Amino acid sequence: VGPSLLAEVPLLASAQLLASGTRSTLKLSNIPRRCGKEEVLAAIQAVGFGEAYDFFYLPLGPQSKKNHGYAFINFKDNETADMFTKIFSGYPIRAKFLEVSPAPLQGLQQNLENFAKTQVPQERWMPNL
Numbered sequence: 111v112g113p114s115l116l117a118e119v120p121l122l123a124s125a126q127l128l129a130s131g132t133r134s135t136l137k138l139s140n141i142p143r144r145c146g147k148e149e150v151l152a153a154i155q156a157v158g159f160g161e162a163y164d165f166f167y168l169p170l171g172p173q174s175k176k177n178h179g180y181a182f183i184n185f186k187d188n189e190t191a192d193m194f195t196k197i198f199s200g201y202p203i204r205a206k207f208l209e210v211s212p213a214p215l216q217g218l219q220q221n222l223e224n225f226a227k228t229q230v231p232q233e234r235w236m237p238n239l
Contacts, residue, residue, distance in 0.1 A: 120233055132193070133191055133212050133216065133217060134172050134184055134185045134186070134187060134188050134190075134191045134216060134217060134218075135165070135182060135183070135184040135185075135191070135211050135212070135213040135216045135217060135220075135221060136183050136184075136185070136191055136194065136195060136211065136213055137180055137181070137182055137210070137211050137212070137213040138150070138180060138181045138182070138198070138208055138210055138216075139179065139180045139181065139208070139209040139210075139211065139239060140179065140180075140206050140207060140208055140209045141168070141177055141179050141180060141203065141206070141208065142179075142204040142205075142206050143176040143177055143178075143179055143182060143201060144176055144204075144237040145177060145203060145204055146168075146177075147166075147168045147177075147181075149204075150166075150181060150184050150201070150203070151166065152182070153201065153203060154166075154198075155202075155233070157197055157198070159185075159190070162185055162186060162190045162194070163183050163184060163186070163220070164184055164185070164186055164218050165182070165183065165184035165218050166179060166181065166182070166183045166184075167182045167183075167221070167225065168180075169181075181220065182211075182213050182215075184217065184221055194210070195210045198210050198227050200229050201210060205214070
């Protein structure tokens with residue numbers, strides 16, 4: 111199971127999670143492929159969400175060392191995730207505009223369990239906790 115699994119979970123699962131009230135994990139899409147984890151995290155920090163999340167993962171290709179154009183971030187509560195969505199939907203990074211949507215997997219525990227099943231070749235590819 112690789113990081114791409116997170117991108118392929120059906121949208122129906124996201125809709126069911128939203129209906130249940132769980133929406134603390136978001137998927138950031140349209141990230142420029144040459145953008146590194148540090149640059150995305152710097153933007154998150156600059157807007158004031160630096161201490162609000164407990165999981166951030168920007169998958170990188172092992173060969174290209176470029177990201178896949180998306181990342182996952184989990185917030186400590188739903189309200190902060192909602193505020194982040196409002197602020198970061200359309201947020202510019204390197205002439206691209208971020209898209210924010212509920213992630214297929216919700217909550218810190220589900221993300222950690224999913225990530226534990228992946229093979230990450232180097233520490234720099236690991237998520238921030």
